[in-house]
Amino acid sequence: MRPESVTWERAAEVREAAxxxxxxxxxxxxTEQAIREAYPDPCITPSAVWRVLTAGMVTAVFxxxxxxLLLAFRTDQLGLQVLMLLxxxxxxxxxxxxxxxxxxxxxxxxxxxxxxxxxxxxVGFSLFLLDTVRVRYDDAIDAVLIASLLAWxxxxxxxxxxxxxxxxxxxxxxxLGRFPYGRVLWGLIGAVLAGLAARWLDEASWAPSHRRGAAxxxxxxxxxxxxxxxxxxxxxxxxxxLGRSAAARVAPSPSLFVFAALATAVVPLVVLxxxxxxxxxxxxDTGVVLLALSLVTLRHYVHLAPLWVILTLSxxxxxxxxxxVERALRRAPGGEIAGITADPLFADERQQxxxxxxxxxxxxxxxxxxxxxxxFAGGGGRFGGGGAEEKF
Amino acid sequence: xxxxxxxAIALLRRDNVLGNAQATLFDRVARxxxxxxxxxxxxxxxxxVLLLTSGVALxxxxxxxxxxxxxxxxxxxxxxxxxxxxxxxxAAPFSWGEVxxxxxxxxxxxxxxxxxxASDLAYVEVEFALLGPxxxxxxxxxxxxxxxxxxxxxxxxxxxxxLTTLAAWRGVSISxxxxxxxxxxxxxxRASAVVLGALYVAAAALSVRLQRKAHFEEVFANAGLLxxxxxxxxxxxxxxxxxxxxxxxLLVAAGxxxxxxxxxxxSLYFAQGVVAxxxxxxxxxxxxxxxxxxxxxxxxxxxxxxxxxxxILAAHRRMRER
Numbered sequence: 227m228r229p230e231s232v233t234w235e236r237a238a239e240v241r242e243a244a245x246x247x248x249x250x251x252x253x254x255x256x257t258e259q260a261i262r263e264a265y266p267d268p269c270i271t272p273s274a275v276w277r278v279l280t281a282g283m284v285t286a287v288f289x290x291x292x293x294x295l296l297l298a299f300r301t302d303q304l305g306l307q308v309l310m311l312l313x314x315x316x317x318x319x320x321x322x323x324x325x326x327x328x329x330x331x332x333x334x335x336x337x338x339x340x341x342x343x344x345x346x347x348x349v350g351f352s353l354f355l356l357d358t359v360r361v362r363y364d365d366a367i368d369a370v371l372i373a374s375l376l377a378w379x380x381x382x383x384x385x386x387x388x389x390x391x392x393x394x395x396x397x398x399x400x401x402l403g404r405f406p407y408g409r410v411l412w413g414l415i416g417a418v419l420a421g422l423a424a425r426w427l428d429e430a431s432w433a434p435s436h437r438r439g440a441a442x443x444x445x446x447x448x449x450x451x452x453x454x455x456x457x458x459x460x461x462x463x464x465x466x467x468l469g470r471s472a473a474a475r476v477a478p479s480p481s482l483f484v485f486a487a488l489a490t491a492v493v494p495l496v497v498l499x500x501x502x503x504x505x506x507x508x509x510x511d512t513g514v515v516l517l518a519l520s521l522v523t524l525r526h527y528v529h530l531a532p533l534w535v536i537l538t539l540s541x542x543x544x545x546x547x548x549x550x551v552e553r554a555l556r557r558a559p560g561g562e563i564a565g566i567t568a569d570p571l572f573a574d575e576r577q578q579x580x581x582x583x584x585x586x587x588x589x590x591x592x593x594x595x596x597x598x599x600x601x602f603a604g605g606g607g608r609f610g611g612g613g614a615e616e617k618f
Numbered sequence: 619x620x621x622x623x624x625x626a627i628a629l630l631r632r633d634n635v636l637g638n639a640q641a642t643l644f645d646r647v648a649r650x651x652x653x654x655x656x657x658x659x660x661x662x663x664x665x666x667v668l669l670l671t672s673g674v675a676l677x678x679x680x681x682x683x684x685x686x687x688x689x690x691x692x693x694x695x696x697x698x699x700x701x702x703x704x705x706x707x708x709a710a711p712f713s714w715g716e717v718x719x720x721x722x723x724x725x726x727x728x729x730x731x732x733x734x735x736a737s738d739l740a741y742v743e744v745e746f747a748l749l750g751p752x753x754x755x756x757x758x759x760x761x762x763x764x765x766x767x768x769x770x771x772x773x774x775x776x777x778x779x780x781l782t783t784l785a786a787w788r789g790v791s792i793s794x795x796x797x798x799x800x801x802x803x804x805x806x807x808r809a810s811a812v813v814l815g816a817l818y819v820a821a822a823a824l825s826v827r828l829q830r831k832a833h834f835e836e837v838f839a840n841a842g843l844l845x846x847x848x849x850x851x852x853x854x855x856x857x858x859x860x861x862x863x864x865x866x867x868l869l870v871a872a873g874x875x876x877x878x879x880x881x882x883x884x885s886l887y888f889a890q891g892v893v894a895x896x897x898x899x900x901x902x903x904x905x906x907x908x909x910x911x912x913x914x915x916x917x918x919x920x921x922x923x924x925x926x927x928x929x930i931l932a933a934h935r936r937m938r939e940r
Contacts, residue, residue, distance in 0.1 A: 240626040243648065252640060260635045265626065275885040276934050279892060283927045286896070290920035297913030333931075430621035505653040514658070518665075534676035541669030545726070548662035551655070552722050562652060568722065571647055571654040578657060579725070582664070583778040583837065589668060590733055591782040592740070594791035595754030 227386050232433040234328060235386070237267040239434050246572030268328040277334030284338040288317065292346075303357045310350030317343030325385060340385050344377045364404075364470045371401040386435030388442045395419075395446035403468030412465060413454035420447025427506070445512050448497055452516050455489035458523050490520050505565055623648040656722065663726040671733045678741055687745040694738040701731025709771055716833045717772040725773060732767050732776060736760045736783075757787035774837050781841040785814055790845065804856055811849035818842025836886075843875060843887055847894040854898045861901060868898040880933060883940040888933060896926055 227235075244261040247253045253261075272280070292313055301309060317339045324336035351373055355366040378394035381387060402411040423443035426432060432440070453459050460478060494516035501510030525536055555561060555568040627648060631641040646652040674697075678690055685693075705728055710717050719725055743749060743756045764780030767773065785791070788810040822838035825831055850871055853864030872891040879887035899922060904915045 236622040239620060239622045243620070243623045243626075243644070247640075247644060252643070253636070257635060261626075261630060264630065264633075264635065272934055273885055273939065275889050276930070279889045280927065280930055282893070283896070283923050283930060287920045287923035287927065290916045290923060294913035294916035294920060297911060297916065335927075428619040428621060430625070434620075434622060505650045507653060507655065507658065510655070510658060511661075514662075532680070534673045534680060536673070537669045537676060538673030541666045541671075541673055544662050544666030544669065545723075545730075548659045548666065549723055551662075552659050555655075565646075565651050566653055566655055568656055568659060569654055570656045571652070573654060573656070575656070578660070580774065580836070582660070583775050586664070586729065586775050587778040587782050590671070590729075590779060592736070592757060592760070592786050594786040594789050595757055 227384060227433050227436070228325070231325065231331065231386070234267055234269045234331070235434045237265040238269065238271065240265040241267055243572070246574070249574060250570075250572055252572070269332050270329055271332045272334070277332070277337075280334035281338040284335045285342065288313070288339070288342050303353065307350050307353045307358065310346045310353070314343045314347035314350060317346065321385065336385065337387060337389075340381055340387065340390075344381050344390070347377060348374050368401065368404055371397050371404070375401060382439050383436070386433055386439070388435065388438045391439035391442045392446065395443055399446070399450050400468060403465050404470055406469065408469055409454055409465045412450045416447045416450030416454065418447070420444050420451065423447060441508055445508065448509075448512050448516070452493050452497075452519070455486050455493055456519070456523060457483065457486045457490045458526060460486045490523055494520050502564075502566070619649045659722055660726075663723060667726050667730045667733070670730065671737065674734065674737060678737075682745070687741075691738055691742050691745070694734050694741065698731050698734035698738060701727050701734065705731060705771060712770060713772075714830050716831075724771075725775060728767065728771055728773055728776060732764060732779070735763065754787055754789075757783055761787055768834075769831060772831070774834060777834055777837045778841065781818060781837070785811070785841075785845060788814060790814060804852070808849040808853050811845045811852075815842045815844070815846025815849060819846065839884075839887060840890075843890045847872060847875070847890055851894050851897050854901050861905075865898055865902060868894060872898070876933075880937055883938045885934075885937065885939055888937070892926060892930065896922065 241262055244253065244258050248255070248258040292309070295309060296306070299305060299309070321336050321340040321343060324330040324333075324339065330336065348370060352366065352370045355361050355369055356363070361369070374397035375394050378390045378397060382390035382394055399412060399416070402408055402415060405411055420443070423440045426440040427437055427444070429437065429440075453465065459465060460483060494513055497509060497516055498513035501507070501513050521540070524530075525533075530536065531539075552568045555563055555566065561567050561569055624645060627636065627641050627645050630636040631638065636644070643652075674694060677685075678694075682690055705724070708720050708724060710720055739756055739760055743753050747753070749755050761780050761784035764776050764783055768777035768780055790807055790811045818838045819842035822835045822842060825835045825838060847868070850864060850868035854861050854868055857864055872895045875891035876888055876895075879885070879891065900919055903918045903922065907915045
């Protein structure tokens with residue numbers, strides 16, 4: 227990242243923190259103003275709505291221009307590759323230009339041009355390998371995955387996008403999966419990546435967006451390591467299917483299945499403990515997701531009870547657990563246990579609750595009544611509104 | 619730890635911008651020595667309610683013959699009643715203003731209770747066919763109960779459910795996933811969506827004007843605009859003959875939305891208007907070239923996109939967002 231961009235980002239972090247303090251009235255308006263003056267941020271930072279709208283329109287302009295030129299020149303395969311690479315180059319130059327100016331750096335346009343630039347670069351490169359150089363399909367996949375790993379990583383480093391860091395990590399693990407011992411590599415490198423990236427999470431010399439990228443890599447490493455040991459992944463040979471088509475498949479031994487079953491249970495607990503001990507909520511959240519995946523895996527292999535019993539009991543257990551944790555924290559001295567509290571602190575809880583409307587409505591709204599079902603005669607209706615769309 | 623904020627707090631304390639007590643608390647949070655898990659607790663509660671209602675639905679589906687309709691209907695009603703009794707005991711007194719939740723579980727117990735009620739009503743309707751051929755009317759009952767619950771216990775989430783359930787009663791699906799207004803005659807659906815959308819937008823305006831749950835405005839208005847503009851866009855893209863009329867209606871409605879939202883400082887409404895206009899105008903650009911393969915409409919669409927970008931930049935510069 228450019229030094230100026232890093233400075234702007236650091237100031238934005240402090241101003242955002244001050245905004246949170248002001249939200250809960252921990253500071254007054256003059257104090258917030260004093261902080262804003264002490265940490266000037268020349269960048270215009272529109273709200274998420276404006277950024278998404280701008281990025282969407284930039285995408286429309288980009289793709290329509292590409293479509294127009296493609297149809298105007300009616301290019302052959304080589305022409306298509308050249309056009310894609312030209313568009314990629316133009317987009318990346320545009321990103322650099324937009325990133326330089328505080329007026330345009332955070333409007334959403336730079337993110338869109340960077341994304342499409344790198345994507346077109348990779349697609350153009352793929353077409354070049356397959357249609358022009360005519361390399362073997364498997365070799366082309368390997369080369370494109372390496373290119374993808376590098377391109378997204380460089381993009382993430384240059385423009386500070388955590389999304390690009392995630393795409394780079396995905397490319398990296400897909401590439402590792404191509405090797406004969408891909409599963410072993412996923413486990414080893416996943417654990418190493420999570421450990422190494424965790425060391426940079428609080429690194430003061432790194433830009434805030436690079437630290438966020440490191441957090442993405444921690445999650446990617448944990449997920450990769452879990453995918454290695456998950457029993458279903460072993461059984462269904464999920465990672466082995468990523469390998470080269472000619473790669474030999476070796477059946478895992480029964481003792482490995484026992485190890486996988488144990489690890490499926492243990493890894494989420496280890497991640498949860500790490501999250502609690504380090505008080506990093508994103509690690510804690512990852513642990514919760516892994517625990518849910520492990521329970522689903524358990525249910526897949528061991529039918530402890532009918533599905534409705536499992537769903538109802540696990541739902542009730544989650545509600546009880548959440549309430550118990552909340553009550554314990556609230557009743558603890560100072561409202562905290564080991565530095566963990568149920569208070570919202572400086573987060574914008576109103577906004578969080580507003581954002582929750584969309585998933586709730588999407589999950590629980592009854593399906594629309596279809597006019598042709600008017601001739602209902604008992605047994606043809608729908609049981610809805612409770613998150614279910616079961617037909618009788 | 620957020621090292622940028624940690625170092626800033628030290629400097630702000632040194633310069634007496636922050637007091638000692640303030641700086642100590644902020645520093646603890648910035649160094650992650652005090653962390654909130656409120657979001658995680660909320661997420662667990664949401665997942666719990668989702669699993670519970672899914673389990674109940676599956677139970678009813680698989681065992682309705684074994685358990686018997688009265689036992690099922692009675693059991694679900696009892697569970698719903700238990701939730702609602704708890705709600706009534708815990709809830710703060712009614713107010714036309716914004717009422718904070720008494721605790722973190724309140725919203726989710728309310729959600730669970732009302733979902734169980736809705737499920738019970740649907741089950742009773744399916745089993746006993748009380749409404750006969752007019753069975754979709756049970757959605758009207760559910761929608762109205764949701765609406766009452768939303769106002770009584772001040773829940774924007776339940777209000778959102780109420781509005782989508784009432785739309786479902788009219789056969790309209792507010793689903794971004796399926797990308798259509800619902801099943802059935804497109805003309806009727808569009809008409810229903812336009813009427814409902816206009817009603818919701820009017821409700822948003824009245825909420826603010828009369829100061830009756832003014833904070834519900836965003837939910838009413840967003841649901842209303844989504845319905846209204848989706849119906850108009852659907853008319854433009856889906857009609858064969860009179861798409862021009864739909865386009866004119868869309869331009870007028872979306873123009874009005876953009877103008878009003880600009881004055882009110884509502885960026886989300888403005889964005890919905892902009893996207894609707896752009897998508898609607900694409901038909902105008904592509905229609906003359908329907909039977910020719912040419913790059914010209916794409917070029918025009920790109921130019922239109924550039925124009926819209928300029929409009930977005932200008933609007934953002936001048937809009938005073940609220």
